[in-house]
Amino acid sequence: MSQPPVAVALGRFVAEAAWDRIPSEIRREAPRALLNHVSCALGVAQSPVVRGALAALRPFSGPATATVFGQGVKLDPMSAAFVNCIAGNLLDYDDTHLATVIHPAAPVAPVALALAEQRGLSGRAVLEALLLGMEVECRIGLGVAPGHYDRGWHITSTTGVFGAAAAAAKLIGLDAARTAHALGLAASQSSGIIENLPNAGKNASMGNAARNGLLAALLAEAGWEAAPTAIEGRNGWARAMGDVPDVAAMAADLGARWEALRITYKPYPAGIVFHAVIEAAMQLAGPAEAVAHVLVEGDALLLERGDRLVRTGGDSRVSIHHAVALGLVRQRAGVAEFEQPAVEDPALAAMRARVEARLNAGLPRGAARLTATRRDGTRQVVLVEHPTGSEANPMSDAALEAKLRDNLAIGGFAPRGDALVAALRGLEGSANTAGLMALLG
Template sequence: MPESSAIRDLGAFVAATTLDDIPPEVRHQARRTLLNFVAGALGAASDPTVAAAARVLGECTGRATVIGRGDRLEPMAASFVNAVASNLLDYDDTHLATVIHPGAPVAPPALALAETRALGGADLVLATALGVEVACRIGLSVSPEHYDRGWHITATCGVFGSAAASARLLGLDAEGVAHAIGIAASASSGLVENLASAAKNVGVGNAARNGLLAARLAAEGYAAAPTALEGRLGWARASGRPMDLEVLTGELGSRWELARNTYKPYPCGIVMHSVVDAGLALRAGLRDPLREVVDVEVAGDALLLARGDRAVTDERDARVSIHHCAAAALLWGAAGVREFGRERVMDAAVRTMRSRVRVALDASQPRGAARMTVRLAGGEVLETTVVHPKGSEAVPLSDAELEAKLRELAAYGGARCEPDAVIEAVWGLERAPSVAPLTALVAGR
């Protein structure tokens, strides 16, 4: 390998960093990422989509826990199912600068390896931190063009995070980690076009599963080109733009992208969160929304419109629909998993309310912002603009809110589970000599 290359620099970082090198508040973000991952997976555990994934991958039996389902599968298979589950309800964590949801691709392989190789909770926290960091830094180095071209960045960059976390837990040296990341470059995939279909979840599941495979093959001596990422015919250029190597590795070990991870308060597309908050704010001034509201205009930038201006035919559409986000918040004053579940999405009242929502372009709105204007039957007009929605970097979810989210999801998913014990186990991971107590608590049966 040459002296320096993108995968070599990342490999050295991943192989050398210890938990003590990571500031306490950044480590806490790794635990929050794990808590949010477990919450999402518990919430979707009984969903038919997850059940189908568990059937298809179920031929690969093994010793890694599938959250909330009691199955024990080979680690790659378990990683796929857990990643699909934790991503399914669109209730992920989000690194807003890249719009990567890093928990779903990174945490499942880390958990599966920590469990099956009898590693400690501190190993799991460290590997999660490093995997998230690698995924987000690679994503940032090609943003925003990468996503804008149609690459579902959670999947395309998640595979690097999975490879890095897995390589660390397999004990690879710097060169081994580098090869794992370089092999993962030949397994990077996922499309924005598929976002409103189950193919999205397959991309995220494959990121978790194929990153782990890359690391295991690297552990067996499989190699990649040193320039797999930044080379002339490498990942970054093939997928649309050269990497910014300064962004990729600048202040590595001192600037932590993981510190900027956020956690969704609503189970829908992250750019729709301002719409939800605007709807909830205006709801406070209404007594009977279905009768009072005549017309709703939601204005935002081109990204909001590109992602969210769609007809709703099922709950997948609802989770990326400006119309449903606005209608649910205005109608019910709530936007949790129930409001994005099939029954409520198909409800007659919310259909009517959705039909009153119009979407308008306002290029002056900053990314992630939304202005909502509601006209009432009596002629009154209510208006609010949300720039920093709840759960954003400016208004982060508190630990208590994250715990409440896990409780909500555990109840929604229906797996047998003591939410408070799960929460305690995750917060205490750095002191846990084994992850077995945690996996037992989330196995669900």
């Protein structure tokens, strides 16, 4: 029997899914993902980028029914989702699905929270929609990775629109056919380029992923239709933006094989592939001044993402050279270590200049081997394959809560810590999201 189109299969999966029938180990990831998302978003509430997005959209907002995290204001749901998505992803501190390098929660959680707040939906509905949306975007991403990314498409933005559409469709209550149309409509609203990764261009495409996904679901609710094969068809999204898609990766074994189990969380606010570099550098014997040269070896993605000059904080979060410098010179890699003062630190700049990057196709994605040559001629080799936060070495619930509290302190919301943790822990049993949104606002 022939397989249905991808949008049809995914639409049926989303519409027919029921929270109680999802295995508990899968459901567990939804509140973890949400906690991590709001942690990252509140930590940057004072950022000019976030404030600028709010200032640009506020004069054009519709009825103010959805909270903007940390700003004390509300906007219409599409505008709030745009700003909150940017905040959650701004520092590259959010969750990651390493097989695709998608950050799943950022385009999806803001849509789920905005719709639930507007429509008075339950906390359980939010968690269910978030989980399904993340699954859909990761599945679609698997079907086009790695060629899609290699062509220059920012895969979180381009697939995030599908996750946002799926989450919105679930919350709105669309049936399988309408949900499939929402996904097909999302295919026409997908964009985002890697060239803009270190600057505000990435933020724009991320915000659009959330906003456009919600728009796609609302248009489907209003009766709009899309081609059944809008995703994988001969002139569809996947082929227009990449190679021949792997349809089985997108739509086979839905409900039996969950990509949500492979979502990981970051202890460092940098691209996930740099975490092994940071931790390997921390293991190198110092002092840094005694190290004349460091060779970093990793896979193609590490080299493509991170072999760059560092001029800004955005550059530093996707830099092999800065990752090594932090590990050797500062022995830490918190938010402050990726801001402009750190970029301009002479000691870090001098260390960056002594770092060389080289492709090693034999190393798995996410791993790094560092060879340090000291001024006395001695060498040290450190290999890190499973850094903290990786699928094989995950962050605990306690570590995620500690990250939340650290980010709340940075954003100026430290007194809310206990109440916010309690609200997030109890969200599944909450009749609505009013208490959580009051804390987030």
